[in-house]
Amino acid sequence: MSLTNQSTLQVVLYEGVGSDPLPGEARFAAIHALLEKGFAVTRSSGQGRPTSKRSGPLLVLGQFAGGTAPALEDNAGQVRIETRDITGWTKDQLVERVEQIRAETGAVRQSDWKPWFPVIDYDRCTNCMQCLSFCLFGVYGVDAERRIQAQNHDNCKTNCPACSRVCPEAAIMFPKYKAGPINGDVVRDEDLQREKMKVDISALLGGDVYSLLRDRSEKARSRFSKERDSDKALKERQKCLTKLAQMGDIPPEVLMSLPSPEEIARRAEEAAARAKAALGN
Amino acid sequence: MSSPRILFCNCTYANVVPPEVKTAVLRKLCESGLAFDAVADLCELSARKDPALGSIAQGGPVKVAACFPRAVKWLFASAGAPLPQDAAEVLNMRVQTAEEITAGLFEQALHPNVPRGKVTAADAPNGQATPVATSS
Numbered sequence: 001m002s003l004t005n006q007s008t009l010q011v012v013l014y015e016g017v018g019s020d021p022l023p024g025e026a027r028f029a030a031i032h033a034l035l036e037k038g039f040a041v042t043r044s045s046g047q048g049r050p051t052s053k054r055s056g057p058l059l060v061l062g063q064f065a066g067g068t069a070p071a072l073e074d075n076a077g078q079v080r081i082e083t084r085d086i087t088g089w090t091k092d093q094l095v096e097r098v099e100q101i102r103a104e105t106g107a108v109r110q111s112d113w114k115p116w117f118p119v120i121d122y123d124r125c126t127n128c129m130q131c132l133s134f135c136l137f138g139v140y141g142v143d144a145e146r147r148i149q150a151q152n153h154d155n156c157k158t159n160c161p162a163c164s165r166v167c168p169e170a171a172i173m174f175p176k177y178k179a180g181p182i183n184g185d186v187v188r189d190e191d192l193q194r195e196k197m198k199v200d201i202s203a204l205l206g207g208d209v210y211s212l213l214r215d216r217s218e219k220a221r222s223r224f225s226k227e228r229d230s231d232k233a234l235k236e237r238q239k240c241l242t243k244l245a246q247m248g249d250i251p252p253e254v255l256m257s258l259p260s261p262e263e264i265a266r267r268a269e270e271a272a273a274r275a276k277a278a279l280g281n
Numbered sequence: 282m283s284s285p286r287i288l289f290c291n292c293t294y295a296n297v298v299p300p301e302v303k304t305a306v307l308r309k310l311c312e313s314g315l316a317f318d319a320v321a322d323l324c325e326l327s328a329r330k331d332p333a334l335g336s337i338a339q340g341g342p343v344k345v346a347a348c349f350p351r352a353v354k355w356l357f358a359s360a361g362a363p364l365p366q367d368a369a370e371v372l373n374m375r376v377q378t379a380e381e382i383t384a385g386l387f388e389q390a391l392h393p394n395v396p397r398g399k400v401t402a403a404d405a406p407n408g409q410a411t412p413v414a415t416s417s
Contacts, residue, residue: 004330028311031319032304035291040320040333043311114294115324119355123399150359153328175324175352176295183297183375184352188402 003154007056009107011098012042014062018070020087021045022063029091030061037095038109039102057105059098063087080105116176117153118163124171124187129275131163131172136267139163142278157254165249168192283341285370285391287317290347294322298348298374305379306346306386313387323347327356334362342368342391346382348375351400366395 011034015021022030031041057080060072069083082101086094102109118131118139127148132140140163141151150156161182164172170187181187289310292298310317318337320326323345326334334357337343343364347353350371357364370392372382385392 003328006329008329008331010333024312028308031311032291032307035307035319035321036293038293038321038325040318040326042318043316045314045316113325115322115328117324117328119324119327119352119359121351121355121400122358123396173352173355175348175356176292176297178297180349184349184355186351186400186402 003113006108007106009039009098009102009105010042010056010058011039012044012058012060014060015043015045019062019064026091030086030094033091033095034098037099039098057082057107059084059101059105061086061094061098113154114158115153116158116160116174117156118150119173119175119184120148120150121171121173124169125167126169126171127279128168129279130166130168132278133272133275134166135163135271138271141274146278146280148278157251159251160254162250162254284389285342285344285368286337286340287315287386288337288343288345288347289317289319290323290345290374291319291321292323292348292374294325302374302377302379302382306374306382309379309383310386315387323353323356327360330360334360338362338364338369344370344372344386344391346372346374346386349373350394351396354395364395366397367393369393369395371395 013022013027013031015027021027027043031043034041058074060069060081060083062069062083062085064070064083064085064087067085067087069085072081072083074081082105084097084101089097125148127146129148132142132148137152137155137157139150139152139156140148143149161174161177164170164174164177164182170181170191172182173184174182175184177183179185181191287310289307291303291307307319310319318333320333337345338357339362345353345364350373353371354364368391370385371394372385374382377385
C-alpha cells in the first residue's frame with residue numbers, strides 16, 4: 001500500500017466546555033508522550049483555533065463532566081469518531097490505550113517508517129533530470145508536465161543524501177540532514193561551487209559514483225578470478241565503499257546493500273532512459 | 282483578521298532539532314491555554330500528502346514551529362498544499378532559541394517569511410518581513 005493511501009489516527013485533547021482542563025504538566029506529559037509515539041495531537045480549548053481536518057479516524061480524549069465520554073458522530077458519516085474519558089489515566093495508560101484504539105480502527109502505525117526522502121526546491125530546480133538519472137531506487141519520476149518530482153518516498157535509503165550531491169543547483173533538500181544547504185538552510189555561492197565540484201569529481205570518476213563502484217567491483221572480481229584471493233577482493237570493495245561514503249556522505253550500509261554491478265548497470269540505463277524521455281529527447 | 286493558528290512539529294524521527302528547544306517550546310504551548318496542533322513529524326505528513334496540511338495551508342494565518350523555512354515551504358508544496366506567502370510564518374527550532382520561538386508564537390503579529398524565489402545568503406539567518414497585524 002502506498003503511503004498516501006494509509007489512514008492515520010488523529011488525537012484531539014478536548015479541554016473546552018463540558019470538560020475539566022488537565023493541569024499544565026499533565027497536559028504536556030500526555031501530548032509529548034503521544035507525539036513521541038508518532039501520533040498527531042490537537043489541543044482544543046476555549047482560546048485560539050486548531051487547524052487540522054483529517055480523513056482518518058478521530059479519537060477525542062478529555063476529562064469529561066461526570067466521568068463519561070459523550071458519544072459523537074460525524075454528521076457527514078465519513079469519519080469514525082471514538083471518545084474516551086481519561087480521568088485518572090497515567091501517561092503510560094494513555095499511550096497504551098491510544099495505541100489499542102489505533103489498532104482497532106485500522107489506522108497505520110506511524111513510527112514504522114522514518115520519513116527520509118528528497119524535497120525539491122522548485123525555485124532552484126532546472127528540471128535537468130540528473131537526480132532521476134542518478135537514483136537507482138526509483139524515488140524520482142515526472143508528473144504530467146514532465147516536471148521532476150519525488151514519487152516513491154519510501155524507496156529512499158535512510159540517511160543517504162547522495163542525489164542532493166549531484167544536483168548542480170542545490171535544489172534537493174533532505175530536511176533531516178545535519179548540515180546546510182541540504183537541510184533547507186540558505187544556499188550560499190560556496191555551496192553551489194562545492195556541489196559543482198562534486199559533480200565534476202563524480203564525472204571524472206566515470207559518470208557517477210555507481211559507475212565507480214561498478215568498475216571497482218568488476219576489477220575486484222577479475223582479480224579474484226585470477227588470484228583466487230577473496231580477502232583481497234573484499235578489501236578492494238571495502239576501500240572503494242569507504243571512498244564513496246566519504247565523497248558523498250553516503251551511509252556505508254546503503255553502499256553495502258547496492259545491487260550487483262549488472263543490476264546497477266541495468267537500473268542506471270533504465271533511469272537514464274526515463275530522464276531522456278522526460279526531457280523529450 | 283483572526284489570530285494566527287499554531288502548528289508545532291516534534292520532528293520525532295530525527296535528532297536534528299535540539300531536544301531541549303522543542304521540549305521547552307511544547308511545554309510553553311501547553312502552559313499557554315491556547316489551542317494548537319502538534320504533529321509528530323511534518324516530513325511524514327508531507328510524504329503521506331495528509332489532508333491536514335491542506336487545512337493548515339488554506340485556513341488563514343498560521344505560525345509553524347518546525348525547521349528551515351525553505352524546507353517547510355516545499356514540504357507543504359510537495360504535498361499539494363502550498364503555504365500562503367502572506368499569511369505564514371515559520372519559526373526555526375534548529376537555529377532559534379526556545380525563547381525566540383515562543384515569543385514569536387505568542388506574538389499577535391504575524392511576520393510572513395515563507396521564501397519567495399531562490400533563497401540565498403542574503404536571506405540568512407531568517408528573512409525579516411513587514412509584520413502583518415492580526416486580531417482575534
